Each structure stands twice: as C-alpha cells, then as structure tokens.
Amino acid sequence: MKKYTLGMIGLGTMGRNLLLNMADHGYAVTGYDKDPKMLQILEEVGKEHDLKGFASLEDFVQSLELPRRIVLLVPAGAIVDSVIAELSPILDKGDMIIDSGNSHYTDTTRRALALKDQDLHFFGMGISGGEEGARFGPSMMPGGDKKAYSAMKEVLESISAKVNGDPCVTYIGPGASGHFVKMVHNGIEYAMMQLLAEAYDIMKNGMGYQNEQIQAAFAKWNQGRLKSFLMEVTAEVFAFVDEKTGNLMIDMIKDEAKSKGTGKWTSQVSMDLSLPIPTINEAVSSRDVSKFKKLRVELAAAFPHQTSIPENTAELEVQLEEALYFAMISCYAQGLHLLWQASATYEYELNLQEIAQIWRGGCIIRAELLEDIYQAYSKEPALEHLFADKNIQDKIKSTLPSLRKIITLSIENGLPITAFASTLTYFDSLRTEKLPSNLIQAQRDFFGAHTFERTDADGIFHALWNPITL
Numbered sequence: 039m040k041k042y043t044l045g046m047i048g049l050g051t052m053g054r055n056l057l058l059n060m061a062d063h064g065y066a067v068t069g070y071d072k073d074p075k076m077l078q079i080l081e082e083v084g085k086e087h088d089l090k091g092f093a094s095l096e097d098f099v100q101s102l103e104l105p106r107r108i109v110l111l112v113p114a115g116a117i118v119d120s121v122i123a124e125l126s127p128i129l130d131k132g133d134m135i136i137d138s139g140n141s142h143y144t145d146t147t148r149r150a151l152a153l154k155d156q157d158l159h160f161f162g163m164g165i166s167g168g169e170e171g172a173r174f175g176p177s178m179m180p181g182g183d184k185k186a187y188s189a190m191k192e193v194l195e196s197i198s199a200k201v202n203g204d205p206c207v208t209y210i211g212p213g214a215s216g217h218f219v220k221m222v223h224n225g226i227e228y229a230m231m232q233l234l235a236e237a238y239d240i241m242k243n244g245m246g247y248q249n250e251q252i253q254a255a256f257a258k259w260n261q262g263r264l265k266s267f268l269m270e271v272t273a274e275v276f277a278f279v280d281e282k283t284g285n286l287m288i289d290m291i292k293d294e295a296k297s298k299g300t301g302k303w304t305s306q307v308s309m310d311l312s313l314p315i316p317t318i319n320e321a322v323s324s325r326d327v328s329k330f331k332k333l334r335v336e337l338a339a340a341f342p343h344q345t346s347i348p349e350n351t352a353e354l355e356v357q358l359e360e361a362l363y364f365a366m367i368s369c370y371a372q373g374l375h376l377l378w379q380a381s382a383t384y385e386y387e388l389n390l391q392e393i394a395q396i397w398r399g400g401c402i403i404r405a406e407l408l409e410d411i412y413q414a415y416s417k418e419p420a421l422e423h424l425f426a427d428k429n430i431q432d433k434i435k436s437t438l439p440s441l442r443k444i445i446t447l448s449i450e451n452g453l454p455i456t457a458f459a460s461t462l463t464y465f466d467s468l469r470t471e472k473l474p475s476n477l478i479q480a481q482r483d484f485f486g487a488h489t490f491e492r493t494d495a496d497g498i499f500h501a502l503w504n505p506i507t508l
C-alpha cells in the first residue's frame with residue numbers, strides 16, 4: 039500500500055487549500071474529514087494532484103509514513119480535543135500532531151503535556167494568510183519540541199510564503215509559543231484594522247470625503263511606506279459594488295463588528311503579564327461598543343453633534359497618512375513588547391528578529407514596515423521596545439506632529455478615534471520621565487496603608503496621613 043508523507047484532518051477551506059499547496063510542492067498527501075461532502079470537494083479540486091481522501095480515520099492513519107505527521111485544521115476548542123481523543127489511541131510512539139487552528143495557547147500547553155505521556159509530539163502552529171495564503175503560501179508559527187520540528191521543517195519551508203527567498207516560517211520556541219505568537223499576531227491585526235476603520239471615519243465624517251475619495255486615499259497610501267496587505271484589502275473594499283443594489287458594498291454592511299476571540303485573548307494575557315497594549319485593547323473594546331447599536335441610536339439622538347469640515351483637506355490627507363504610519367508602528371511595537379515579556383515569563387525563548395522576518399510575507403499583518411522592524415531586531419536582538427531603536431525613533435519623531443493634529447481635529451469633531459487616541463497617550467506615557475503615579479501610591483497608602491517607596495531612601499514606607507471625617 040502506498041504511504042503518504044503528510045496527512046490533514048479537517049478538509050474545510052483552510053485544510054483543503056493547505057493540502058493542495060503541499061501537493062503542488064510535490065508531497066504525496068492525504069486527508070480525512072467526517073463530512074463526505076468535504077471529501078467529494080477534495081476529490082474534485084485535487085484531481086491533478088498526488089493526494090487522497092479517506093472516510094475512515096483508521097485507513098487515513100495507516101496510509102501515512104512513520105513517524106506520522108498529521109495536521110489538524112478543525113475549529114478551535116472542544117473539537118480539537120475530540121479529534122485528539124479519537125486519533126491518539128491509533129497512533130504510534132513518535133508520531134506528530136500539528137494543531138494549526140487558532141487554539142488558545144493554554145489549551146495547547148495542556149494537550150502537549152497529555153500527549154507527551156503517550157510519547158506523541160504535539161505542535162501548536164499558528165497559520166496566517168486566510169484561504170489565499172493557505173493555498174499559495176502562508177506565514178506559519180510552529181512551536182513545540184525542537185527535535186520533532188526537524189521532521190516538518192522541509193515541508194513547511196517549501197509551502198510557506200517567501201520574502202527575498204526567505205521562508206515565512208521558523209521554529210518559534212518550546213511549548214505553546216507558536217499559538218501564543220499567532221494570538222499576538224491577531225491582536226496586532228485587530229489594532230491595525232481598527233486604525234484603518236478610524237481613518238475611514240475621519241475621512242468620511244471629519245473631512246467630508248466621498249467613498250471614491252476614500253478609496254483613492256487608501257490606494258495611494260498602499261503605493262508608499264504604508265503598503266500592506268490590510269491597506270490593500272481596505273482599498274479594494276471601497277471599490278466593490280453590491281450586485282443586489284448597485285451601491286458600494288461598504289454602505290450595505292451593518293456597523294456591528296464580530297470577532298472570534300483571539301484579540302480578546304491577547305488583551306487578557308497582557309493584563310496577566312502587566313504589559314500595556316492599549317491600542318489592541320481599544321480595538322477589542324471598539325468591536326464590542328459597535329454591537330450596542332440600539333443604545334448608540336438612542337444616544338445619538340440625545341447628544342446630536344455637528345461636525346465642521348475644514349477646507350484644507352489635501353493637507354489633512356497628508357497628515358492622516360503620517361498619523362497612520364506612526365500608529366501602525368505602535369501596533370507592532372505593542373505586540374512585540376508583549377512577546378518580549380511573554381518570552382521571559384513563559385520561557386518561550388522567542389527570537390523577535392525571526393518573528394518579524396516571518397511576518398513580512400504571507401500573513402494578514404504583512405507590511406512594508408516590517409522590513410524596518412526586522413532591521414531593528416537584527417541590530418539589537420534583545421531590544422526591549424521598538425521605540426528604543428534609533429531608526430524607528432526618527433520615523434515616529436517626524437510623524438508625531440501629524441498624529442497630534444489628526445487627533446485634535448477628530449476630538450473637536452466628536453469622532454470616536456479610540457485606537458488613534460490610545461496610540462498617542464500610550465506614547466506620551468512612555469516618553470514621560472516623571473508620571474503622576476506617585477499620587478496613586480499616596481492615595482493607596484492613605485486609605486489602605488498599602489505603603490510606598492521614597493525617592494530619597496530605599497525601603498517600604500507608610501505615612502500617618504491626616505484622618506478624614508465624612
């Protein structure tokens with residue numbers, strides 16, 4: 039019986055496309071899905087390829103070379119556990135399961151430990167790039183046992199996106215680091231998307247632009263230093279016509295954003311690690327605010343607001359590009375700072391230079407800007423924060439005045455620009471030598487005897503504050 043190099047469980051859009059990508063690169067691959075419809079689609083689209091679909095999990099397992107390499111592309115959560123429960127008893131020692139969905143990193147830690155007891159290698163691998171990426175070259179973030187990774191390295195490198203010949207995949211680190219890094223990738227994705235949405239709002243309601251002008255601005259920015267996948271997608275959105283009405287599709291979509299949770303997880307972890315990522319947090323909260331449509335309609339009527347459109351929109355458009363550039367740098371800076379902290383706390387041994395490198399292509403947050411970020415970490419691999427890099431400092435210094443101007447205009451006009459505003463206040467906090475946090479300490483000590491540290495002596499102190507009588 040013919041043996042196959044790699045197997046895929048879950049033949050939905052992502053699984054099927056990744057399998058076709060592997061087959062394109064000359065690998066003999068096989069797939070399994072409970073749903074016969076998925077097997078039928080695979081058979082149709084894979085006619086020309088060296089691949090086979092199985093309706094029986096046992097036959098699928100038996101078709102694979104040893105040690106087996108099995109990729110799971112099933113919805114994150116309980117389904118991953120049930121697939122593992124069915125699969126692991128029929129595997130052999132040394133086989134490898136690679137969970138490529140957006141699983142929570144704590145689930146990956148738990149699953150890896152449980153499977154280790156059965157001498158099975160469990161990898162958590164984030165994949166980014168959507169349907170198109172899976173088919174023609176995604177960015178991949180695998181984490182787990184390093185020795186086991188060598189059995190997958192060649193396949194992953196060949197199917198990944200490439201930038202200047204470098205594959206957009208690398209061994210991320212031990213444990214659940216692969217899924218952790220993918221989660222933070224998504225947090226950055228949320229922040230970038232929110233900034234682009236706010237730029238749309240500023241152009242529409244602060245500058246009086248029509249959709250065509252907004253489309254032109256996004257398309258133009260995508261020709262320059264803001265060139266990125268998300269900018270390109272955004273420009274395309276503003277050119278897409280709804281067949282049903284003949285209107286632009288953007289005007290036919292409800293203003294209530296959904297999410298699957300990876301952004302929220304990033305914010306939750308940042309709180310656990312006491313590591314601020316305010317723009318990502320605001321992006322998560324803004325999606326949540328958008329869901330309160332009924333309340334928003336009520337409050338819009340209670341607090342009517344007039345915006346005054348300035349005349350110098352050409353100058354404002356230039357400033358908005360600069361503000362966006364600053365803010366996009368900050369999205370990466372916050373996400374990478376979180377990775378820097380997580381690497382130390384969870385012993386993930388993350389190489390931020392390599393992470394910036396594999397994000398340059400294939401993934402949703404790929405952008406021209408990542409080249410500078412990659413260079414910053416190449417110069418200083420232990421860099422704590424991107425804002426400490428001289429080249430990045432030059433870029434944010436030159437665009438900061440525009441960020442302030444755009445925010446001022448937006449605030450005066452009552453535009454909800456939570457991501458832009460938090461970008462600026464985060465920066466202003468970080469570049470402030472003396473924050474008013476001494477008052478927080480005094481208040482805590484006043485009402486709760488929580489103690490404080492002094493500027494002129496080491497140790498812990500408590501003051502006998504004057505009592506307050508209510």
Ligand code: 6PG
Nearest residue numbers: 166167168224297298299300402
């Ligand atoms: C990717 C994307 C992908 C998915 C997001 C969407 O990197 O390819 O991030 O994983 O599109 O999870 O997330 P939300 O549904 O939460 O917006």
